[in-house]
Amino acid sequence: MNKESIVICENCGRKFRCVETGNIWPGGLESEDAKCPYCGTIAFSSMTSGFIYVYKLDKESENDENK
Numbered sequence: 529m530n531k532e533s534i535v536i537c538e539n540c541g542r543k544f545r546c547v548e549t550g551n552i553w554p555g556g557l558e559s560e561d562a563k564c565p566y567c568g569t570i571a572f573s574s575m576t577s578g579f580i581y582v583y584k585l586d587k588e589s590e591n592d593e594n595k
């Protein structure tokens with residue numbers, strides 16, 4: 529049960545993919561931060577019992593711009 533979304537960083541304006549995993553520790557709800565993988569700014573926080581993973585979308589955007 530993963531929730532995936534594309535986030536644009538407010539600080540550096542770059543896009544990254546954010547994946548929230550669900551229910552690893554049921555009941556252990558905590559605030560997890562989704563940090564920009566480029567500049568480290570916290571894009572948003574989410575109450576989850578799992579983790580938030582972020583992935584750079586650098587390669588995809590570079591390919592678009594270079595063509």
Ligand SMILES: [Zn+2]
Pocket residue numbers: 537538539540541542564565566567568569
């Ligand atoms: Zn950033």
